[in-house]
Amino acid sequence: MIVSNLYYLHDDSNPRLAAMQHKDLGNMQCPIARSLERVGEWWSILILRDAFQGLSRFDQFQKSLGIAPNMLTRRLNTLVDSGLLERRLYSEKPPRHEYVLTPRGRDFRSVLWALVGWGNKHFAPEGESVLVVDTETGERAEPVLMDARSGRVLKAPEFKVVAGPAADERTRRRYSEREAQFNKGAGADTNSNPSMNVNSNRAGERRFRSAKRKKTGTRS
Numbered sequence: 108m109i110v111s112n113l114y115y116l117h118d119d120s121n122p123r124l125a126a127m128q129h130k131d132l133g134n135m136q137c138p139i140a141r142s143l144e145r146v147g148e149w150w151s152i153l154i155l156r157d158a159f160q161g162l163s164r165f166d167q168f169q170k171s172l173g174i175a176p177n178m179l180t181r182r183l184n185t186l187v188d189s190g191l192l193e194r195r196l197y198s199e200k201p202p203r204h205e206y207v208l209t210p211r212g213r214d215f216r217s218v219l220w221a222l223v224g225w226g227n228k229h230f231a232p233e234g235e236s237v238l239v240v241d242t243e244t245g246e247r248a249e250p251v252l253m254d255a256r257s258g259r260v261l262k263a264p265e266f267k268v269v270a271g272p273a274a275d276e277r278t279r280r281r282y283s284e285r286e287a288q289f290n291k292g293a294g295a296d297t298n299s300n301p302s303m304n305v306n307s308n309r310a311g312e313r314r315f316r317s318a319k320r321k322k323t324g325t326r327s
Contacts, residue, residue, distance in 0.1 A: 152219075164205050
């Protein structure tokens with residue numbers, strides 16, 4: 108029953124459900140939203156996973172995933188239309204196509220490897236069943252996101268997301284407001300706000316002078 112319900116939730120052949128779920132993310136000024144428009148449905152990511160493992164034909168994907176043929180057709184068409192897979196004819200009689208990764212699709216490998224690392228860290232209580240390893244040595248690798256320019260690991264607060272040069276006014280305002288909100292929240296921490304540290308030091312100095320006066324019986 109649970110599996111059936113999950114299939115139903117991801118079956119856009121139901122018109123009412125599709126209308127409820129679908130929202131065009133492709134025009135949003137957000138690379139995450141635009142990426143989800145292409146690969147946000149779970150079957151799409153699993154199809155790409157299998158494509159990286161060498162699968163390319165319709166029956167191979169169907170056997171691997173246990174997905175309904177009509178749904179698989181739609182997902183493959185979406186991935187082709189989005190430029191992640193290329194449809195190639197490998198048999199003319201009868202006509203049969205295979206689906207191979209494009210350069211855009213191959214760029215998705217790092218996303219899948221990041222999901223492997225994240226999933227192993229948080230959702231593998233029985234132990235790791237899939238790993239990323241060094242091809243030559245077989246030693247385990249730890250997927251991390253690196254800055255290609257500096258070679259540094261991308262992590263906060265050393266790095267952050269900001270509005271880019273093509274951002275519209277709404278996007279710039281949203282990021283500006285969130286930056287201000289973040290800075291305001293950080294300001295509540297005296298360790299991260301120099302002015303509060305100064306005030307704290309001055310208060311300490313006043314307490315020290317007051318205690319000294321009481322001890323010596325002098326007044327300032």
